[in-house]
Amino acid sequence: MLVKTFGSSVQGIEATTIRVEVNVSSGTKYFIVGLPDNAVRESLQRIEAAIAYIGYKMPRQKIVVNLSPADIPKEGSAYDLSIAVGILAASDQISLDAFSDFMILGELSLDGKIVPIKGVLPIAVQAKKDGLKGIILPRQNANEAAIVEDLQVYGVENLSELVNLLNNPSSLEATVVDIKTTFEKQFSYYDVDFSDVKGQENIKRALEIAAAGGHNAILIGPPGSGKTMLAKRLPTILPPLTMQESLDTTKIHSVAGTLGAAHSLMTERPFRSPHHTISDVALVGGGTNPQPGEISLAHNGVLFLDELPEFKRSVLEVMRQPLESRLVTISRARFSVDYPASFMLIAAMNPCPCGYFNHPEKECICGSNAVQRYLAKISGPLLDRIDLHIEVTPVQFDELSQMRVAEKSTYIRERVQKARKIQKQRFEGKTHIHSNAQMHSSMVRHICQIDDASMQLLKTAMEKLGLSARAYDRILKVARTIADLENSEKIDSAHIAEAIQYRSLDKSIWNT
Numbered sequence: 001m002l003v004k005t006f007g008s009s010v011q012g013i014e015a016t017t018i019r020v021e022v023n024v025s026s027g028t029k030y031f032i033v034g035l036p037d038n039a040v041r042e043s044l045q046r047i048e049a050a051i052a053y054i055g056y057k058m059p060r061q062k063i064v065v066n067l068s069p070a071d072i073p074k075e076g077s078a079y080d081l082s083i084a085v086g087i088l089a090a091s092d093q094i095s096l097d098a099f100s101d102f103m104i105l106g107e108l109s110l111d112g113k114i115v116p117i118k119g120v121l122p123i124a125v126q127a128k129k130d131g132l133k134g135i136i137l138p139r140q141n142a143n144e145a146a147i148v149e150d151l152q153v154y155g156v157e158n159l160s161e162l163v164n165l166l167n168n169p170s171s172l173e174a175t176v177v178d179i180k181t182t183f184e185k186q187f188s189y190y191d192v193d194f195s196d197v198k199g200q201e202n203i204k205r206a207l208e209i210a211a212a213g214g215h216n217a218i219l220i221g222p223p224g225s226g227k228t229m230l231a232k233r234l235p236t237i238l239p240p241l242t243m244q245e246s247l248d249t250t251k252i253h254s255v256a257g258t259l260g261a262a263h264s265l266m267t268e269r270p271f272r273s274p275h276h277t278i279s280d281v282a283l284v285g286g287g288t289n290p291q292p293g294e295i296s297l298a299h300n301g302v303l304f305l306d307e308l309p310e311f312k313r314s315v316l317e318v319m320r321q322p323l324e325s326r327l328v329t330i331s332r333a334r335f336s337v338d339y340p341a342s343f344m345l346i347a348a349m350n351p352c353p354c355g356y357f358n359h360p361e362k363e364c365i366c367g368s369n370a371v372q373r374y375l376a377k378i379s380g381p382l383l384d385r386i387d388l389h390i391e392v393t394p395v396q397f398d399e400l401s402q403m404r405v406a407e408k409s410t411y412i413r414e415r416v417q418k419a420r421k422i423q424k425q426r427f428e429g430k431t432h433i434h435s436n437a438q439m440h441s442s443m444v445r446h447i448c449q450i451d452d453a454s455m456q457l458l459k460t461a462m463e464k465l466g467l468s469a470r471a472y473d474r475i476l477k478v479a480r481t482i483a484d485l486e487n488s489e490k491i492d493s494a495h496i497a498e499a500i501q502y503r504s505l506d507k508s509i510w511n512t
Contacts, residue, residue: 001025003090006103006132007082009072010119012290012337013251015126017103019068020079022086027062032083034067037075046077047084049110054160059091073334075289078117081106081136084159085166098169102152103127103135104162112159116140118257121250124148134174136162143264144254146177147247177264179243190236190268194409196229199395203230206390206502208412211237212419213481214435216323216345216385218308220504221392222362223355227348230392231304234346235269236409238302239417245300248340252299256292270301272343276310280318290330290337295322298343308347309377316382319345323385326432345386349378360393375505387437387474389504419484436481441473448476454493461500475499 007018030044048058065083067074082104089096105123107115116138124145127135134152135145142155153175156162165172194204203219207230210217219227241249250266253259259266274283274294285293295303305311322328326342351357352371357364366374383389420435426447427433439447450458458475461467467475478499479491488495 001090001092003086003096004100005082005086005089005096006101006127007067007079007105008103008119008123008126009074010122010255011072011335012339013119013122013255013292015119015122016069016072017126017130017132018072018074018079019066020082020086021066021068022083022090023064023066024059024087024090025062025064028060030063030065032065032067034065034070035073036067036079037073039077040067040074040079043077043080043083043108046080046108046110047087050080050108050112050159051084051088053110053112054158054163056088056093056163057091059087061091063087063090076117077107077115078105080108081114081159081162084108085162088163094163094166096166099134099136099166101131101133103132103137105135105137106156107138108159114138114156114158114162119255120144121147121247121254124151124153125251127151136165142175143177144250144259146175147179147250147264149179179265190409192233193236194233194412195406197226197233197406200226200230200392203390203392204407204412206388207234208237208416209478209481209485209502210234210344210346210388211412212416212485213387213423213477214344214437215387215478215481216347216437217388217390217502218347218349218383218386218505219390219392220349220351222359222394223350225392225394227392228304228306231302231306231346231348232271232273233409234302234304234344235271237412237416238269238344239413239420241267241269241300249300252292252296252340256297258297270298270343271304272298272301273304273306276305276307278311278315280312280315283315284318284322284328284330284341285339286330290332292339293328295319295341295343296328296339299340301343303343303345305345305347308349309374313377313379317379320381320385326438347386350374358391383505387478388502390502391504415485418487419481422484422487436477436484439477444473444476448480448491450476450479450491450496451493454491454496457493457496458500465500465503467500467503471503475503478502 002023005020007020009016009018032041051058085104088094120141121144124135125148128148128151136154139155139157142153146153154172155175221227246265246267272294283293285296322341328339328341330337352366352374354365356362357371423435479495482495482498483491
């Protein structure tokens, strides 16, 4: 007897519905065809043990399982449940009539328990697109799948519970999630706040500009000056995720398996801070079975690289293309996958190996060439993609001991949101451009026009401060953001002057 059920294959953050065809006929042996990997081939041993454990029988006949389309590689253990149900239905032990147009997914333990799987959200989205009525999957994944509207979702604990559901559809209630309530309930809660930071008002101002324009930034200063503390609070002043951004971000974390059973939807902007020993594959994604890397897990959020010069050169260089295209393409012989990677890069570093070059009080013990060798670990093309270079100085005792409460992140975020709203209107109708930092050169010339006085100021700064040619566009972009924060239609000389301050690594002081 031939029975058809439905599974799913995930490549990148997109899913493909798979028809699981099970035929039980006279003969012996079990066969799984359709490009299965080892995890799929081994499923029959798990299925046989699970079926026996709940009191049903594994047919002692020829069983052929076809996973169609046959030209798509099938990976992982999520097909266990659909194959098990197909075998039981094909051997007339259960009926599938009420759930013939349902997707069934889950990994089986030997005692029949159903283990959570990855990539549920893109699977559920595709199931709805393909016209399936619903999805049956592990209970821990049910809330995640129920985010998709007009899709019946049943979460089951074990194979016995699933069999009861198939034989008696009224034995279990479908999982229902109010996505709007869930989104608002988890909305923008952070354990940290900018009011925790004493002093450093100029650095806070620079990070406000970075958040308002989506600019990448690098913090350079001695140990203990607060670089990491400031960077960790940047997400608290970024605009809240929109519903679409939330869904896109959740998709990536669902595929990576980092979502967690307690959260069906990501409502906070990600903050990823990998250690400097990370490999290039772990950063951008890849592997034998490609998985999203840290830059994709930071999509719509912040990627923080602390101690930037300590990262391997190859690791930093692989970021150059994603920083421009905001997309990572991982190619293999038979397929390629795309992972979104639209993130803000925030880096931190010491000015030299000892950490005290240009320190107001402590003397640097590094040799004359040590500073240049240290800074040379970061390539020019990578620095070219960082708009703001911010010098962080140590906080004085008087500022640390003040009882005055600093400005809260909430108030800073309100100003950032107003600036982003201006940019949203400015770039309306332009694909993949939502903030000033994403403008390309021709747009900069058109949008960031300045008067003669501002042009003369910029020319003088480039000549006298030793600014590089690549700083020109960056200064104009940052100046445009500063003007947006002040709700100014034009960029004036004050905006240009402030933007020039944020090109520390281009100044001649770092090139001596």
